[in-house]
Amino acid sequence: MKTFTVQDPNKGQIVYQDRKRYLWLASLFYPMAAFSGIALYLAFGSEAWLAMPLLMTYGGASFFDWWFGEDKINPPEEIVAALEEDTYYRWLPLLTVPMHIVVLLVMAAFVGTHSLSIPGLVMVALSAGLVSGLGINTAHELGHKKTKFERWMARIVLAVPAYGHFCVEHNRGHHRHVATPNDPASSRLGENIYRFALREIPGCFKRGWAVEAERLQRLGKSTWHYENEVLQSYALTAALQIALIAAFGWIMLPFLAIHNFFAWWQLTSANYIEHYGLLRKQNANGSYEHCQPWHSWNADYFASNMLLYQLERHSDHHAHPTRRYQSLRSFPDLPTLPNGYFGMYMVALIPPLWYFVMDKRLLALPHINGDLSRVNIDPARRTEMLERYGSGAPLQAA
Amino acid sequence: MGTYLCPDCGYRYDEAKGDAHEGYPPATKFADLPDDFVCPDCAVRAKDDFINESTSDSK
Numbered sequence: 001m002k003t004f005t006v007q008d009p010n011k012g013q014i015v016y017q018d019r020k021r022y023l024w025l026a027s028l029f030y031p032m033a034a035f036s037g038i039a040l041y042l043a044f045g046s047e048a049w050l051a052m053p054l055l056m057t058y059g060g061a062s063f064f065d066w067w068f069g070e071d072k073i074n075p076p077e078e079i080v081a082a083l084e085e086d087t088y089y090r091w092l093p094l095l096t097v098p099m100h101i102v103v104l105l106v107m108a109a110f111v112g113t114h115s116l117s118i119p120g121l122v123m124v125a126l127s128a129g130l131v132s133g134l135g136i137n138t139a140h141e142l143g144h145k146k147t148k149f150e151r152w153m154a155r156i157v158l159a160v161p162a163y164g165h166f167c168v169e170h171n172r173g174h175h176r177h178v179a180t181p182n183d184p185a186s187s188r189l190g191e192n193i194y195r196f197a198l199r200e201i202p203g204c205f206k207r208g209w210a211v212e213a214e215r216l217q218r219l220g221k222s223t224w225h226y227e228n229e230v231l232q233s234y235a236l237t238a239a240l241q242i243a244l245i246a247a248f249g250w251i252m253l254p255f256l257a258i259h260n261f262f263a264w265w266q267l268t269s270a271n272y273i274e275h276y277g278l279l280r281k282q283n284a285n286g287s288y289e290h291c292q293p294w295h296s297w298n299a300d301y302f303a304s305n306m307l308l309y310q311l312e313r314h315s316d317h318h319a320h321p322t323r324r325y326q327s328l329r330s331f332p333d334l335p336t337l338p339n340g341y342f343g344m345y346m347v348a349l350i351p352p353l354w355y356f357v358m359d360k361r362l363l364a365l366p367h368i369n370g371d372l373s374r375v376n377i378d379p380a381r382r383t384e385m386l387e388r389y390g391s392g393a394p395l396q397a398a
Numbered sequence: 399m400g401t402y403l404c405p406d407c408g409y410r411y412d413e414a415k416g417d418a419h420e421g422y423p424p425a426t427k428f429a430d431l432p433d434d435f436v437c438p439d440c441a442v443r444a445k446d447d448f449i450n451e452s453t454s455d456s457k
Contacts, residue, residue, distance in 0.1 A: 146439055175440070175442055215419075215420060217421075290447075
Protein backbone atom coordinates (compact mmCIF):
# COMPACT_ATOMS: atom_id res chain seq x y z
CA MET A 1 0.00 0.00 0.00
CA LYS A 2 1.48 3.31 -1.04
CA THR A 3 1.93 5.91 1.65
CA PHE A 4 1.70 9.63 0.91
CA THR A 5 3.71 11.89 3.17
CA VAL A 6 3.89 15.70 3.18
CA GLN A 7 5.48 18.19 5.52
CA ASP A 8 2.94 20.86 6.33
CA PRO A 9 4.30 24.11 7.83
CA ASN A 10 1.47 24.26 10.37
CA LYS A 11 0.46 20.66 10.95
CA GLY A 12 3.87 18.98 10.69
CA GLN A 13 4.21 15.62 8.96
CA ILE A 14 1.00 14.24 7.47
CA VAL A 15 0.90 10.58 6.46
CA TYR A 16 -1.95 9.07 4.45
CA GLN A 17 -2.63 5.65 3.01
CA ASP A 18 -5.36 5.44 0.39
CA ARG A 19 -7.37 2.32 1.25
CA LYS A 20 -9.20 2.59 -2.04
CA ARG A 21 -6.12 2.82 -4.25
CA TYR A 22 -6.37 -0.70 -5.67
CA LEU A 23 -10.10 -0.98 -5.22
CA TRP A 24 -10.46 1.55 -8.05
CA LEU A 25 -9.52 -1.33 -10.33
CA ALA A 26 -13.20 -2.25 -9.90
CA SER A 27 -14.18 0.79 -12.00
CA LEU A 28 -11.70 -0.34 -14.67
CA PHE A 29 -12.79 -3.97 -14.82
CA TYR A 30 -16.52 -3.75 -14.07
CA PRO A 31 -17.44 -3.27 -17.75
CA MET A 32 -16.49 -6.94 -18.19
CA ALA A 33 -19.54 -7.79 -16.07
CA ALA A 34 -21.35 -7.53 -19.42
CA PHE A 35 -19.81 -10.91 -20.32
CA SER A 36 -21.31 -12.71 -17.31
CA GLY A 37 -24.63 -13.27 -19.06
CA ILE A 38 -23.01 -14.67 -22.17
CA ALA A 39 -20.71 -16.94 -20.17
CA LEU A 40 -23.60 -18.36 -18.12
CA TYR A 41 -25.74 -18.81 -21.26
CA LEU A 42 -22.93 -20.70 -22.99
CA ALA A 43 -22.37 -22.83 -19.89
CA PHE A 44 -25.98 -23.65 -19.03
CA GLY A 45 -27.92 -22.99 -22.23
CA SER A 46 -30.81 -20.91 -20.90
CA GLU A 47 -31.28 -17.43 -22.34
CA ALA A 48 -32.58 -16.27 -18.96
CA TRP A 49 -28.93 -16.02 -17.90
CA LEU A 50 -28.45 -13.17 -20.37
CA ALA A 51 -30.16 -10.87 -17.84
CA MET A 52 -27.30 -11.42 -15.36
CA PRO A 53 -25.40 -8.12 -16.00
CA LEU A 54 -28.62 -6.15 -15.36
CA LEU A 55 -29.38 -8.10 -12.18
CA MET A 56 -25.79 -7.82 -10.97
CA THR A 57 -25.68 -4.09 -11.46
CA TYR A 58 -29.15 -2.89 -10.51
CA GLY A 59 -29.76 -5.57 -7.89
CA GLY A 60 -26.24 -6.41 -6.76
CA ALA A 61 -24.84 -2.88 -6.46
CA SER A 62 -27.97 -1.69 -4.62
CA PHE A 63 -27.77 -4.63 -2.24
CA PHE A 64 -24.10 -4.03 -1.49
CA ASP A 65 -24.76 -0.30 -1.04
CA TRP A 66 -27.25 -1.26 1.65
CA TRP A 67 -24.91 -3.92 3.08
CA PHE A 68 -21.63 -1.96 3.18
CA GLY A 69 -23.26 1.42 3.71
CA GLU A 70 -21.48 4.74 3.44
CA ASP A 71 -17.80 5.58 3.31
CA LYS A 72 -17.13 9.09 4.57
CA ILE A 73 -13.34 9.03 4.72
CA ASN A 74 -11.63 11.94 2.95
CA PRO A 75 -7.97 12.29 2.04
CA PRO A 76 -6.38 15.14 4.03
CA GLU A 77 -6.47 18.32 1.94
CA GLU A 78 -2.66 18.66 2.21
CA ILE A 79 -2.24 15.31 0.40
CA VAL A 80 -4.58 16.13 -2.48
CA ALA A 81 -1.90 17.66 -4.73
CA ALA A 82 0.22 14.49 -4.49
CA LEU A 83 -2.86 12.31 -4.97
CA GLU A 84 -3.85 14.21 -8.12
CA GLU A 85 -0.32 14.01 -9.54
CA ASP A 86 -0.05 10.25 -9.03
CA THR A 87 -0.09 8.75 -12.52
CA TYR A 88 -1.56 5.43 -11.33
CA TYR A 89 -4.92 7.10 -10.71
CA ARG A 90 -4.75 8.88 -14.06
CA TRP A 91 -4.23 5.66 -15.97
CA LEU A 92 -7.30 3.86 -14.67
CA PRO A 93 -9.99 5.94 -16.45
CA LEU A 94 -7.78 6.09 -19.55
CA LEU A 95 -7.52 2.29 -19.65
CA THR A 96 -11.28 2.01 -19.14
CA VAL A 97 -11.77 3.57 -22.60
CA PRO A 98 -10.58 0.53 -24.62
CA MET A 99 -12.51 -1.67 -22.21
CA HIS A 100 -15.78 -0.11 -23.36
CA ILE A 101 -14.90 -0.54 -27.02
CA VAL A 102 -14.06 -4.22 -26.46
CA VAL A 103 -17.31 -4.83 -24.58
CA LEU A 104 -19.42 -3.40 -27.42
CA LEU A 105 -17.49 -5.41 -30.03
CA VAL A 106 -17.81 -8.68 -28.09
CA MET A 107 -21.50 -8.18 -27.33
CA ALA A 108 -22.19 -7.29 -30.98
CA ALA A 109 -20.21 -10.31 -32.18
CA PHE A 110 -22.19 -12.57 -29.84
CA VAL A 111 -25.50 -11.24 -31.18
CA GLY A 112 -24.22 -11.50 -34.76
CA THR A 113 -23.15 -15.13 -34.43
CA HIS A 114 -25.93 -16.65 -32.27
CA SER A 115 -29.59 -16.97 -33.06
CA LEU A 116 -31.34 -15.55 -30.04
CA SER A 117 -35.02 -15.05 -29.25
CA ILE A 118 -36.22 -11.46 -29.16
CA PRO A 119 -36.06 -11.28 -25.33
CA GLY A 120 -32.55 -12.77 -25.48
CA LEU A 121 -31.44 -10.12 -27.98
CA VAL A 122 -33.00 -7.39 -25.84
CA MET A 123 -31.17 -8.62 -22.72
CA VAL A 124 -27.78 -8.62 -24.50
CA ALA A 125 -28.44 -5.18 -25.96
CA LEU A 126 -29.54 -3.77 -22.60
CA SER A 127 -26.47 -5.30 -20.92
CA ALA A 128 -24.19 -3.73 -23.52
CA GLY A 129 -26.03 -0.42 -23.15
CA LEU A 130 -25.72 -0.52 -19.38
CA VAL A 131 -21.95 -0.84 -19.68
CA SER A 132 -21.74 1.86 -22.35
CA GLY A 133 -23.67 4.03 -19.90
CA LEU A 134 -20.75 3.45 -17.56
CA GLY A 135 -18.68 4.61 -20.54
CA ILE A 136 -20.42 7.98 -20.31
CA ASN A 137 -19.26 8.02 -16.69
CA THR A 138 -15.70 7.28 -17.84
CA ALA A 139 -16.00 10.14 -20.34
CA HIS A 140 -17.34 12.33 -17.57
CA GLU A 141 -14.26 11.73 -15.41
CA LEU A 142 -11.89 12.32 -18.34
CA GLY A 143 -13.78 15.19 -19.94
CA HIS A 144 -13.49 17.38 -16.86
CA LYS A 145 -9.71 17.21 -16.94
CA LYS A 146 -7.43 19.83 -18.40
CA THR A 147 -5.08 17.78 -20.58
CA LYS A 148 -5.78 17.44 -24.31
CA PHE A 149 -5.10 13.71 -24.14
CA GLU A 150 -7.70 13.04 -21.45
CA ARG A 151 -10.24 15.16 -23.32
CA TRP A 152 -9.58 13.24 -26.54
CA MET A 153 -10.02 9.95 -24.74
CA ALA A 154 -13.36 11.25 -23.43
CA ARG A 155 -14.50 11.91 -27.00
CA ILE A 156 -13.39 8.44 -28.06
CA VAL A 157 -15.31 6.65 -25.31
CA LEU A 158 -18.39 8.81 -25.96
CA ALA A 159 -18.40 7.43 -29.49
CA VAL A 160 -19.35 4.00 -28.10
CA PRO A 161 -22.85 5.05 -26.90
CA ALA A 162 -23.22 7.68 -29.68
CA TYR A 163 -23.26 10.58 -27.23
CA GLY A 164 -20.50 12.81 -28.57
CA HIS A 165 -22.07 16.07 -27.44
CA PHE A 166 -21.91 15.07 -23.77
CA CYS A 167 -18.61 16.60 -22.63
CA VAL A 168 -19.13 20.00 -24.25
CA GLU A 169 -22.71 20.12 -23.02
CA HIS A 170 -22.01 18.83 -19.56
CA ASN A 171 -19.01 21.02 -18.77
CA ARG A 172 -20.20 24.26 -20.31
CA GLY A 173 -23.96 23.80 -20.08
CA HIS A 174 -24.95 21.59 -17.17
CA HIS A 175 -22.25 22.72 -14.74
CA ARG A 176 -22.90 26.36 -15.45
CA HIS A 177 -26.68 26.16 -15.13
CA VAL A 178 -27.09 23.26 -12.71
CA ALA A 179 -29.92 23.51 -10.17
CA THR A 180 -31.60 26.37 -12.03
CA PRO A 181 -34.79 26.34 -14.11
CA ASN A 182 -32.59 26.89 -17.21
CA ASP A 183 -30.95 23.48 -17.01
CA PRO A 184 -32.49 20.62 -19.00
CA ALA A 185 -30.26 18.24 -17.02
CA SER A 186 -31.58 19.23 -13.56
CA SER A 187 -34.88 17.58 -12.63
CA ARG A 188 -37.68 19.45 -10.87
CA LEU A 189 -40.02 18.72 -8.00
CA GLY A 190 -43.06 16.92 -9.42
CA GLU A 191 -41.33 15.97 -12.68
CA ASN A 192 -41.22 12.22 -13.32
CA ILE A 193 -38.25 10.62 -15.04
CA TYR A 194 -40.14 9.97 -18.29
CA ARG A 195 -41.14 13.60 -18.76
CA PHE A 196 -37.66 14.60 -17.64
CA ALA A 197 -36.09 12.38 -20.33
CA LEU A 198 -38.15 14.13 -23.01
CA ARG A 199 -36.79 17.48 -21.83
CA GLU A 200 -33.25 16.33 -21.00
CA ILE A 201 -32.24 14.30 -24.05
CA PRO A 202 -33.18 16.85 -26.75
CA GLY A 203 -32.37 19.83 -24.50
CA CYS A 204 -28.82 18.66 -23.86
CA PHE A 205 -28.23 17.81 -27.49
CA LYS A 206 -29.30 21.30 -28.57
CA ARG A 207 -27.29 23.07 -25.89
CA GLY A 208 -24.15 21.01 -26.53
CA TRP A 209 -24.35 21.72 -30.23
CA ALA A 210 -24.96 25.44 -29.64
CA VAL A 211 -22.03 25.79 -27.21
CA GLU A 212 -19.64 24.16 -29.68
CA ALA A 213 -21.01 26.18 -32.62
CA GLU A 214 -20.40 29.36 -30.63
CA ARG A 215 -16.78 28.39 -29.95
CA LEU A 216 -16.18 27.63 -33.64
CA GLN A 217 -17.78 30.91 -34.60
CA ARG A 218 -15.27 32.76 -32.42
CA LEU A 219 -12.55 30.85 -34.22
CA GLY A 220 -14.05 32.01 -37.53
CA LYS A 221 -14.81 28.41 -38.52
CA SER A 222 -17.93 26.71 -39.84
CA THR A 223 -20.01 24.65 -37.41
CA TRP A 224 -19.28 21.67 -39.68
CA HIS A 225 -15.48 22.17 -39.45
CA TYR A 226 -13.50 19.04 -38.54
CA GLU A 227 -12.42 20.73 -35.29
CA ASN A 228 -16.02 20.46 -34.04
CA GLU A 229 -15.44 18.19 -31.02
CA VAL A 230 -19.02 16.93 -31.05
CA LEU A 231 -18.74 15.94 -34.70
CA GLN A 232 -15.37 14.27 -34.10
CA SER A 233 -16.99 11.91 -31.64
CA TYR A 234 -20.07 11.34 -33.85
CA ALA A 235 -17.75 10.49 -36.75
CA LEU A 236 -16.12 7.79 -34.63
CA THR A 237 -19.59 6.50 -33.71
CA ALA A 238 -20.55 6.30 -37.37
CA ALA A 239 -17.37 4.42 -38.24
CA LEU A 240 -17.78 1.99 -35.34
CA GLN A 241 -21.48 1.28 -35.72
CA ILE A 242 -21.46 1.09 -39.53
CA ALA A 243 -18.55 -1.37 -39.29
CA LEU A 244 -20.63 -3.51 -36.91
CA ILE A 245 -23.58 -3.49 -39.33
CA ALA A 246 -21.25 -4.43 -42.20
CA ALA A 247 -19.71 -7.25 -40.16
CA PHE A 248 -22.80 -8.75 -38.52
CA GLY A 249 -25.72 -7.67 -40.69
CA TRP A 250 -29.05 -6.01 -40.05
CA ILE A 251 -29.49 -7.65 -36.65
CA MET A 252 -27.12 -4.87 -35.52
CA LEU A 253 -29.82 -2.23 -36.12
CA PRO A 254 -32.14 -3.25 -33.25
CA PHE A 255 -29.13 -4.25 -31.15
CA LEU A 256 -27.42 -0.87 -31.54
CA ALA A 257 -30.67 1.10 -31.18
CA ILE A 258 -31.43 -0.57 -27.84
CA HIS A 259 -27.77 -0.33 -26.78
CA ASN A 260 -27.51 3.37 -27.56
CA PHE A 261 -30.82 4.21 -25.95
CA PHE A 262 -30.12 2.30 -22.76
CA ALA A 263 -26.68 3.91 -22.43
CA TRP A 264 -28.37 7.31 -22.72
CA TRP A 265 -30.95 6.16 -20.19
CA GLN A 266 -28.16 5.56 -17.67
CA LEU A 267 -27.12 9.20 -18.01
CA THR A 268 -30.72 10.40 -17.91
CA SER A 269 -31.21 8.40 -14.71
CA ALA A 270 -28.10 9.93 -13.16
CA ASN A 271 -29.12 13.45 -14.15
CA TYR A 272 -32.61 12.81 -12.81
CA ILE A 273 -31.48 11.81 -9.33
CA GLU A 274 -28.49 14.14 -8.95
CA HIS A 275 -30.25 17.49 -8.53
CA TYR A 276 -33.96 16.69 -8.06
CA GLY A 277 -35.77 19.83 -6.94
CA LEU A 278 -32.61 21.67 -5.87
CA LEU A 279 -32.39 25.36 -6.71
CA ARG A 280 -29.62 27.93 -6.49
CA LYS A 281 -30.58 31.40 -5.26
CA GLN A 282 -30.84 34.09 -7.89
CA ASN A 283 -28.78 37.26 -7.35
CA ALA A 284 -30.23 40.73 -7.89
CA ASN A 285 -28.57 40.96 -11.32
CA GLY A 286 -30.24 37.74 -12.50
CA SER A 287 -27.18 35.51 -12.16
CA TYR A 288 -27.24 32.59 -9.74
CA GLU A 289 -25.16 32.00 -6.62
CA HIS A 290 -22.17 29.70 -7.08
CA CYS A 291 -23.00 26.02 -7.00
CA GLN A 292 -22.65 24.87 -3.40
CA PRO A 293 -22.40 21.29 -2.09
CA TRP A 294 -26.11 21.34 -1.13
CA HIS A 295 -27.09 21.89 -4.76
CA SER A 296 -26.46 18.20 -5.54
CA TRP A 297 -27.80 15.01 -4.01
CA ASN A 298 -24.80 13.21 -2.64
CA ALA A 299 -24.29 9.48 -2.10
CA ASP A 300 -21.27 8.19 -0.18
CA TYR A 301 -22.19 4.52 -0.60
CA PHE A 302 -19.03 2.50 -0.84
CA ALA A 303 -19.99 -0.24 -3.31
CA SER A 304 -21.48 1.70 -6.22
CA ASN A 305 -18.91 4.50 -5.86
CA MET A 306 -16.20 1.92 -6.52
CA LEU A 307 -17.88 1.15 -9.86
CA LEU A 308 -18.39 4.80 -10.83
CA TYR A 309 -15.09 6.55 -10.10
CA GLN A 310 -16.81 8.13 -7.09
CA LEU A 311 -19.33 10.00 -9.26
CA GLU A 312 -21.80 9.77 -6.40
CA ARG A 313 -19.74 12.17 -4.31
CA HIS A 314 -21.56 14.60 -6.51
CA SER A 315 -21.73 17.56 -4.16
CA ASP A 316 -17.97 18.09 -4.16
CA HIS A 317 -17.81 17.34 -7.88
CA HIS A 318 -20.20 20.18 -8.73
CA ALA A 319 -18.61 22.59 -6.28
CA HIS A 320 -15.15 21.82 -7.77
CA PRO A 321 -15.57 20.13 -11.16
CA THR A 322 -11.91 19.62 -12.08
CA ARG A 323 -11.07 17.65 -8.92
CA ARG A 324 -10.10 14.05 -9.77
CA TYR A 325 -12.16 11.09 -8.58
CA GLN A 326 -9.61 9.92 -6.02
CA SER A 327 -9.73 13.23 -4.13
CA LEU A 328 -13.49 13.93 -4.05
CA ARG A 329 -14.73 14.59 -0.53
CA SER A 330 -17.69 13.71 1.59
CA PHE A 331 -19.17 16.52 3.69
CA PRO A 332 -21.51 16.35 6.68
CA ASP A 333 -25.17 17.40 6.36
CA LEU A 334 -25.45 17.17 2.57
CA PRO A 335 -28.62 16.28 0.68
CA THR A 336 -28.22 12.51 0.78
CA LEU A 337 -29.82 9.82 -1.36
CA PRO A 338 -31.10 6.85 0.68
CA ASN A 339 -29.30 4.30 -1.55
CA GLY A 340 -26.62 4.37 -4.24
CA TYR A 341 -27.28 5.39 -7.83
CA PHE A 342 -28.46 2.01 -9.13
CA GLY A 343 -30.97 1.60 -6.33
CA MET A 344 -32.24 5.12 -6.90
CA TYR A 345 -32.43 4.54 -10.67
CA MET A 346 -34.92 1.74 -9.92
CA VAL A 347 -36.91 3.92 -7.53
CA ALA A 348 -37.07 6.64 -10.21
CA LEU A 349 -38.74 4.21 -12.63
CA ILE A 350 -41.84 4.23 -10.39
CA PRO A 351 -42.78 7.93 -10.05
CA PRO A 352 -45.16 7.65 -7.05
CA LEU A 353 -42.45 5.75 -5.15
CA TRP A 354 -39.85 8.36 -6.14
CA TYR A 355 -42.02 11.22 -4.89
CA PHE A 356 -42.78 9.29 -1.70
CA VAL A 357 -39.08 8.73 -1.00
CA MET A 358 -37.64 12.03 -2.19
CA ASP A 359 -40.13 14.89 -1.77
CA LYS A 360 -40.03 14.82 2.02
CA ARG A 361 -36.23 14.60 1.99
CA LEU A 362 -36.05 17.58 -0.35
CA LEU A 363 -38.40 19.76 1.69
CA ALA A 364 -36.65 18.86 4.95
CA LEU A 365 -33.20 20.00 3.76
CA PRO A 366 -31.82 22.67 6.13
CA HIS A 367 -31.50 25.32 3.40
CA ILE A 368 -35.07 24.69 2.20
CA ASN A 369 -36.95 23.83 5.42
CA GLY A 370 -40.29 23.64 3.65
CA ASP A 371 -39.85 26.91 1.76
CA LEU A 372 -41.05 26.12 -1.77
CA SER A 373 -39.51 29.33 -3.10
CA ARG A 374 -36.16 27.55 -2.58
CA VAL A 375 -37.21 24.56 -4.72
CA ASN A 376 -36.93 23.96 -8.48
CA ILE A 377 -40.59 23.10 -9.26
CA ASP A 378 -41.98 21.68 -12.48
CA PRO A 379 -43.93 24.66 -13.92
CA ALA A 380 -46.62 22.31 -15.28
CA ARG A 381 -47.34 21.07 -11.72
CA ARG A 382 -46.56 24.22 -9.74
CA THR A 383 -50.13 24.82 -8.49
CA GLU A 384 -50.50 21.18 -7.53
CA MET A 385 -47.15 21.18 -5.70
CA LEU A 386 -47.97 24.41 -3.84
CA GLU A 387 -51.29 22.93 -2.76
CA ARG A 388 -49.72 19.66 -1.69
CA TYR A 389 -46.70 21.03 0.14
CA GLY A 390 -47.89 24.39 1.40
CA SER A 391 -47.70 27.91 0.09
CA GLY A 392 -44.07 28.59 0.85
CA ALA A 393 -44.21 29.00 4.60
CA PRO A 394 -41.63 26.86 6.42
CA LEU A 395 -43.10 23.51 7.46
CA GLN A 396 -41.67 23.77 10.91
CA ALA A 397 -38.96 25.58 12.79
CA ALA A 398 -35.56 24.02 12.15
CA MET B 399 -0.91 42.62 -20.58
CA GLY B 400 -2.16 40.96 -17.39
CA THR B 401 -3.14 37.55 -16.17
CA TYR B 402 -6.42 36.57 -14.57
CA LEU B 403 -6.92 33.53 -12.37
CA CYS B 404 -9.97 31.32 -11.90
CA PRO B 405 -10.42 31.17 -8.12
CA ASP B 406 -11.90 27.68 -8.25
CA CYS B 407 -9.74 25.60 -10.56
CA GLY B 408 -6.62 27.65 -11.17
CA TYR B 409 -7.15 28.25 -14.91
CA ARG B 410 -5.12 31.31 -15.87
CA TYR B 411 -6.14 33.68 -18.68
CA ASP B 412 -3.00 35.37 -19.99
CA GLU B 413 -3.89 38.38 -22.15
CA ALA B 414 -0.61 38.07 -24.06
CA LYS B 415 -1.44 34.51 -25.12
CA GLY B 416 -5.22 34.61 -25.32
CA ASP B 417 -6.81 31.16 -25.53
CA ALA B 418 -6.53 29.53 -28.94
CA HIS B 419 -8.95 26.68 -28.21
CA GLU B 420 -11.65 29.07 -27.04
CA GLY B 421 -11.15 31.43 -29.97
CA TYR B 422 -9.52 34.35 -28.15
CA PRO B 423 -6.42 35.40 -30.14
CA PRO B 424 -3.20 36.60 -28.43
CA ALA B 425 -3.48 40.14 -27.03
CA THR B 426 -7.23 39.81 -26.36
CA LYS B 427 -7.83 41.92 -23.25
CA PHE B 428 -9.67 40.21 -20.41
CA ALA B 429 -12.08 43.16 -20.45
CA ASP B 430 -12.88 42.38 -24.11
CA LEU B 431 -13.93 38.79 -23.42
CA PRO B 432 -17.69 38.30 -23.74
CA ASP B 433 -19.78 39.30 -20.72
CA ASP B 434 -20.99 35.73 -20.38
CA PHE B 435 -17.42 34.37 -20.31
CA VAL B 436 -17.04 31.50 -17.87
CA CYS B 437 -13.89 29.62 -16.91
CA PRO B 438 -13.07 27.38 -19.90
CA ASP B 439 -11.92 24.57 -17.59
CA CYS B 440 -14.45 24.42 -14.75
CA ALA B 441 -17.29 26.68 -16.02
CA VAL B 442 -18.41 27.34 -12.44
CA ARG B 443 -16.75 30.75 -12.13
CA ALA B 444 -17.74 33.70 -14.33
CA LYS B 445 -15.85 36.74 -15.59
CA ASP B 446 -16.64 38.75 -12.44
CA ASP B 447 -15.13 36.05 -10.26
CA PHE B 448 -11.69 36.02 -11.91
CA ILE B 449 -8.80 37.46 -9.93
CA ASN B 450 -6.64 40.07 -11.64
CA GLU B 451 -3.16 38.91 -10.71
CA SER B 452 -1.49 42.21 -11.51
CA THR B 453 -3.36 43.94 -8.69
CA SER B 454 -2.99 42.80 -5.15
CA ASP B 455 -6.49 42.19 -3.94
CA SER B 456 -9.09 43.40 -6.46
CA LYS B 457 -11.06 41.04 -8.65
